[in-house]
Amino acid sequence: MKKQSLSLISLTKSIFLTCSISLTLSFFSTLYAQTTTAAPSTGSSITLSQVNSQQTEDLVLLGKVWGFLKYYHPKVAEGTLNWDEELFKVMPQILAAKDKNQRNLTLYTWAKSLGEGHTTVVKDTLAVRYQPNLSWINPKTFGNELSQLLLKTTTYERKPDNHYVKIYSEDMPLPYFKNEAPYSSFKYPDAGYRLLSLYRYWNMVEYFYPYKTTLKESWDSTLKGLISSFVTAKDEMAYKLSVAAMVAKIQDSHVVLSIWAEPLLYEFQGKLKPAANVVFVGSKAVVSKSLADATNDAKELLRGDEIMSINHQSIETILKERLPYTAASNYPTQLSRIATNLLRTNDTVMNLTIKRGDAVKEITIKTLPWVKAIVKENENEPSFKLLSSDIAYLHPGKLQVKNLDSIMKIAMKSKAIIIDMRTYPRETMFTMAVGNYLFGKSSAFCKMTKGSVTKPGQFSYLSDSYMENIKIGKDTSDYYKGKLIVLANESTQSFAEMSLMAFKTGPNTTIVGSQTAGADGNVTPPIILPGNIRTVFTGIGMYHLDGSETQRIGIVPDIEVKPSIAGIKNGQDEVLEKAIAFANRN
Incomplete structure (x- = not known):
């Protein structure tokens, strides 16, 4: 791989993480233009409003067999069959099955009708981290004939370009899901298409998500648990919230979901908000900055206020409602995502219970349209400054690589360099360049x-x-010998986390702050679900040199520091303060 190829990977990540949802998915849709099958004018003809325990079990196995054949059987890989339509043909028989024997016979007849493929033995040319988990294909579940047929299918020769998926390129080895019909006209798909949505996504994760083994809940259990939610979804809102809950299950901070920017759910969250920003300190919602700070108006939200309830609903209750729909790798990052939208509403006024100092009080404040309620923080922060005569500070979110040489001529003379990675680099070449x-x-x-x-x-x-091209540093005697201190928190994500891993190779590197977002590796091109819902997930696995995980765990700081309510109220940057104290330590 050429170095400029790595730059392309980094570029797509940079664009993804810094754009809005709509711009991001629009960009990827252009970059990875795909052919999709036109949606039929009618629905699936599957009528289903509830399921019993046996039907749930049967639908679980149908979804698994459907996805297995989609990715394993060469006949399906050809693309001559509309595999979505094939699902709708067999689903009524599965739902009507009187017992497991009838269900298994139906599945056997269906799989057998695809014919046989050319049997081959494929030798692994690369070191394997995970082998496919096909333990669910067994005689106890499927009987001898069906389980043997499915296992025989694993021996068939498969081409690297399946009709529905391929690895995008050698330089960008991401799963590229293609030829997936969006069914755009079905804003509220019928039960068949809703289950198709579940099956399509579940199997993409099952076979192509590198971090499936890190999930709290087994992916098999997730499929079973979601069947009822998708079947009983009574309207467009319920369907889309089911999708949101589904994608949140993979616990990936890279997940973006297009429905949150669509009118239905955008308005559901609220088009208005007070002119204040919120962060979580532990599980407490705290105002980090407010437009009212300038006037210190006690009738408004002020920096350091703890918000205890919103319109008479406690923060604890709000979190319980929103956490299941909030996609992130770990709890601190979930809270960070929730904080962004915590104060959204469609009401022109908001009733709040706040704690200011030791006093608890009720206030009623006006809300504004989203654009007018934006409160910018640290907007005047320079890309480089000297915190003292011998401590240099770099802000990669603002720094242009073309200026790096002149900056480093100054920074190299200091006893400590602090790199603030509580951001995403403005240019991803920054890490390798510095x-x-x-x-x-x-x-x-x-x-x-x-x-x-x-x-x-x-x-x-x-x-x-x-991997020879993914290294940091160069062979030279003229390199920095002082302390390198890197700041991190839940905003440190993806390439920024990869940067921390790179910086940690140095003997004098110390990471100060808190748990990072825990989403390392590049994102897939858009995944398309019925109703033209678009999402993505991490498509390349990223691990420490010893093979240990980074996903969900993030990069663990050497010195843990978290903001406090008192520090926020006083306008302190406690993480930076700790870094400076460490820099001054002999």
Whole structure:
């Protein structure tokens, strides 16, 4: 892989993480233009409003067999069959099955009708981290004939370009899901298409999500648990919230979902808000900045106020309602996402219970349209400054790489350099570029995995030749010898987390702050679900050199520091203060 290829990967990540939802998915839709099957004028003809325990079990197995054949059987891979329509043909028979024997016979007849493929033995050329988990295919569940037929299917030769998925390129080894009909006219799809939505996404994750093994809840249990939600969704809102709950289940901070920007759910969240920003300190919602700070108007929200309830609903209750729909790798990042929208409403006034100092009080404040309620923080922060005569500070979110040489000529003279990674680099080349000044040798800092179309569910480490281009530093004696201190928190995500991993290769590197977002690796092109819902997830696995996980865990700081309510009220940056104190320590 050429170095400019890595730049392309980094560029797509940068665009993804800094754009709005609509712009992001629009960009990817253009970059990875795909052909989709036109939606039929009528629905699936599946009428279903509730399911019993046996039907739930049967629908679970139908979804798993449908997805297995989609990615494993060469006949389906050809694209000559409309695999969505094939699902709707067999689903009524499964729902009507009197017992497991009848269900299994139906599935056997269906799978058998696809014919046989050419049997082959594929030798792994790369080190494998995970093999496909096909333990669910067993005689106890399916009987001998069906389980043997499905297992035989795993031996068939598969081409690297399935009709529905391929690995995008050698330089960008992401799963690229293609030829998936959006069914745009079905804003509220019928029961068949709702289950198709569940099956389509579940199987994409099952075979191509690198972090499935890190999930709290087994992915099999998730499928069973979601069947009822999708079947009983009574309207467009219920369907879309079911999708939101589904994508949140993979616990991935990279997940973006287009429905939150659509009118229905945008208005559901609220088009108005007070002119104040909120962060969570532990589980407490605290105002980090307000437009009223300038006048210190006690009748308004002020910096350091703890919000205890909103319109007579406690913060604890609000969190319980919103957490299931909030996609993020870990709890602090979930709270960060919720904080952004916590004060949204459609009411022109908002009743709040707040704690200011030791006093608890009720206030009623006006709300504004979203655009007018924006409160900017740290907008005047420079890309580089000297905090003292011998402590340099770099802000990658503002820094242009073209200015790096002149900046580092000054910074290299200091006893400590603080890099604030509580942001996303303005230019992703920053990390490798600054590494040439910081480290005296070229060093590896991570391992990466990719999925497989020829053996779905397998994840292999990228080759040594690929990883040779993903190193930091250069061989030189003229490198920085002082302390390198890197700041991090839940806003440190994806490439920013990869940057922390790279910086940690240095012997004098210390990370100060709190748990990062726990979403490392590039994102997939858009995943399309019925109703033209679009989402993404992490498509490449990222691990420490010893093979340990970064997903959900994030990058663990050497010195943990979290903002306090008192610090916020006083306008302190407690993480930076701790970093400065460490820099001054002998």
